[in-house]
Amino acid sequence: xxxxxxxxxxxxxxxxxxxxxxxxxxxxxxxxxxxxxxxxxxxxxxxxxxxxxxxxxxxxxxxxxxxxxxxxxxxxxxxxxxxxxxxxxxxxxxxxxxxxxxxxxxxxxxxxxxxxxxxxxxxxxxxxxxxxxxxxxxxxxxxxxxxxxxxxxxxxxxxxxxxxxxxxxxxxxxxxxxxxxxxxxxxxxxxxxxxxxxxxxxxxxxxxxxxxxxxxxxxxxxxxxxxxxxxxxxxxxxxxxxxxxxxxxxxxxxxxxxxxxxxxxxxxxxxxxxxxxxxxxxxxxxxxxxxxxxxxxxxxxxxxxxxxxxxxxxxxxxxxxxxxxxxxxxxxxxxxxxxxxxxxxxxxxxxxxxxxxxxxxxxxxxxxxxxxxxxxxxxxxxxxxxxxxxxxxxxxx
Numbered sequence: 422x423x424x425x426x427x428x429x430x431x432x433x434x435x436x437x438x439x440x441x442x443x444x445x446x447x448x449x450x451x452x453x454x455x456x457x458x459x460x461x462x463x464x465x466x467x468x469x470x471x472x473x474x475x476x477x478x479x480x481x482x483x484x485x486x487x488x489x490x491x492x493x494x495x496x497x498x499x500x501x502x503x504x505x506x507x508x509x510x511x512x513x514x515x516x517x518x519x520x521x522x523x524x525x526x527x528x529x530x531x532x533x534x535x536x537x538x539x540x541x542x543x544x545x546x547x548x549x550x551x552x553x554x555x556x557x558x559x560x561x562x563x564x565x566x567x568x569x570x571x572x573x574x575x576x577x578x579x580x581x582x583x584x585x586x587x588x589x590x591x592x593x594x595x596x597x598x599x600x601x602x603x604x605x606x607x608x609x610x611x612x613x614x615x616x617x618x619x620x621x622x623x624x625x626x627x628x629x630x631x632x633x634x635x636x637x638x639x640x641x642x643x644x645x646x647x648x649x650x651x652x653x654x655x656x657x658x659x660x661x662x663x664x665x666x667x668x669x670x671x672x673x674x675x676x677x678x679x680x681x682x683x684x685x686x687x688x689x690x691x692x693x694x695x696x697x698x699x700x701x702x703x704x705x706x707x708x709x710x711x712x713x714x715x716x717x718x719x720x721x722x723x724x725x726x727x728x729x730x731x732x733x734x735x736x737x738x739x740x741x742x743x744x745x746x747x748x749x750x751x752x753x754x755x756x757x758x759x760x761x762x763x764x765x766x767x768x769x770x771x772x773x774x775x776x777x778x779x780x781x782x783x784x785x786x787x788x789x790x791x792x793x794x795x796x797x798x799x800x801x802x803x804x805x806x807x808x809x810x811x812x813x814x815x816x817x818x
Contacts, residue, residue, distance in 0.1 A: 435551050438464060442558045449562070451570035455487015458537070458559060465551065467539040472527070472559065473503055474535040476579045477590070477612040479791050482507060482536055483576050496536075503536045508788040510599075512553065514544060525552055527560035531599025533787060534560045578613075585616040585644035592619055592651055597787045600817075602694040603629050606790040607812040610755075610798060617643030617685075618753050618808035621651050623658065624694075630658050631690040633706065633812050634729070635753040637683060649678050650685045650729060664689055664702045668729065668736050672704075675730035684728035688751055690814070697743035697816045702736040704728050707757065710773065711741070712748040715780040717773045721749070745818025748786065750776065755809035756797060771800065786815045 438461050445457055455472070462470040469491045473482035481495035482503050498504035506513040506524035510533060513524040520542045527534040537556045541548060567573050582590075589609065597606040605622050609615045617636035622629065632654045636646035653674035657667040667689055675685055688709065690701040701709070701721075705728035711718045721741065727733025743749075757769050775796050779789050790813045797809065 434464075435554075438551060439554060439558060442555070442562065446558075446562055446565070449566070451566040451572050452487065454559075454562060454566065455485065455490040458487075459489025461555060462539050465539075465541070465548070465555075467541050469538075469540045471538040472535065472563070473507075473538065474563075474573060474576050475507065475533065476577050477582070478579055479608065479612070479795075481579070483579075485535075485573075485576055491538075503538060506536050507533060508784070508791075510785065510787070512549065523548075523552060525556035527556055527563065529560045529564045530595065531604065532564075532595035532597045534563050580613050582613045583616075583640070585639075585641050586612070586614050588641075588644040588648060589615050589619055592621075592648055594620075594622055597790075598622070598624065599785075599787070600624065600694075602627075602817050603692065604786045604815040604817060605629070605631070605812070606787045607810070608790055608794040610794055610809045615808050615810075616640050617647050618755070618810040619647045619651050620751075620810065620812045621654060622812075623655075627693060627695045629690075629692040629694055629814065631692070631751070631812070631814060632658075632687065633751045633753065633810065634685050634687045635706065635755075635808065635810070636685045637728075639808075646675065646679060646683060646685055650675055650687065654687075654689070664691060664700060664738055665735050668702055668704055668726065668733075671729045672732060676732060679730060681731070684730040686728045686754070690749075690751075692743075692814065692816060694816065697745070697747070697818065698740060699743055699749065699816075700738050700740045702726070702738055704733065704736060707752060707754055707769075709752075710750040710776065712750060712776060712780055713744065714746070715777075715783065717776050717780075720769070743816040745816065748780075748813055748815045751812045751814075753808060753810045756811065767797070767800065772797065775800065786813055789813070 441461050459470050471491045472485040483495045484492050496503040502513050502515050503524050510526045515522045520540045521544045522540050525537045607620050616639045620633045622631045634650050636643040653671040657670040686705040688703050688706040692699045703725040708720050708722045723739035724737040726736040757767050757772055779792050794811050
C-alpha cells in the first residue's frame with residue numbers, strides 16, 4: 422500500500438440514508454419518527470411509506486400515524502401481504518400498476534415489531550439491501566422510543582384494556598426472541614383482560630432461563646401476585662442460584678406478601694444452548710409438551726412440588742436431552758380447562774391435535790405459537806374465561 426494512501430471516506434447514498442436515521446435518533450421525539458422515515462424513503466425514490474404495528478391481540482397490523490406516513494385501515498394479519506411478511510419475517514414484493522409495493526419485517530432481536538411498506542418504480546438488489554438495513558434501523562428506533570411515549574401503545578390497543586392487563590403487559594419481555602441456537606415465542610389471551618398469567622426469559626451466555634406462572638384468581642389481585650412472583654424469579658435468577666433455590670426464593674416472597682391462602686403455579690427451566698440439555702422444576706403447573714419432527718412426541722410429566730407460596734418440599738429437578746429442531750411448549754391451565762359450549766372440557770388431547778396440525782405447516786416458532794393460540798380460542802367457541810398463555814422454546818442446535 423502506497424505511503425500516504427487514504428481510503429475513500431466520502432458519503433455514499435446508502436450511508437446518507439442510514440445516517441439520516443442514526444444522526445437524528447438520539448433526540449428524536451417518538452411522534453417524529455414518521456417524517457424521518459418518509460424523508461429517507463423519498464430520497465430512495467420511494468413513496469407511500471407505511472409503518473405497521475401489531476395490535477395486542479395479534480390480529481391486525483395498524484398504521485402508525487405521522488406526518489409523511491400513509492394511513493389507512495388495519496391489515497388483517499392472516500389475509501394480507503403485509504401479514505405474510507409479518508408471519509414469515511421475510512420481505513414480500515407485490516407488483517402494482519404504479520410500481521412495486523415492498524413489505525419489510527421490522528425485526529428487533531427476532532421479535533417482530535411490525536412491518537414497513539414502501540412503493541418503488543422497480544426493485545433491484547441494491548434497493549433490497551438498503552431497504553432491509555433501513556427497516557432494521559427503524560425497528561430499533563421504534564423499540565428504543567417505545568418506553569418514552571404512549572403513542573405506540575395507543576396504536577396497538579384495539580380495545581379498552583383492564584388495569585390488570587396493563588400491569589401484565591408492562592411486566593413481559595419481548596414476545597419473541599430468535600437467536601442462532603435458540604428461539605422463544607409467547608402469547609397471552611385474553612390480550613386485553615389477562616390477569617394472573619405471565620412468563621419471563623433471559624439468555625445469559627449459553628443458558629436460556631425460562632419461567633411461566635399462573636397466579637390464582639383473576640383481575641388486579643392476580644396481576645399483583647404475578648408481579649411479585651416474576652420479580653422474585655428475576656431476582657433469584659440474577660443471583661445465579663439453581664432451580665430448586667429459585668423455587669424456594671419465589672415461594673418465600675409470595676408467602677410473605679400474600680399469606681398462606683394464596684399461591685402461584687410455576688414452571689422454571691434452564692436450557693444449555695450448546696448441548697440441548699434442558700432441566701426444569703414444576704410447582705403445580707401443567708406439564709409441558711415436547712414437539713419433535715413436527716409432532717407431539719410426549720408430555721413431559723415429572724415430579725412436582727406445591728405451588729409457589731404454599732411452602733412445598735424442595736422440588737426434584739427433571740432433565741431431558743433435546744435434538745436440533747425440538748420444541749418445548751409450556752402452557753397454563755386456562756388453555757386446556759376451558760369448557761366448550763357443550764360443557765365438555767377442552768382437554769390436552771385436543772391441544773395435542775391442534776399442535777400436530779399446525780406443526781405440519783413447517784412455519785417458524787412465532788407464527789406457530791400465534792396460530793396455535795388463535796386456533797385454540799376458536800375451538801373453544803371464542804371463550805376465554807381464564808387466562809390462556811402459551812410459551813414455546815425451540816432448540817435450534
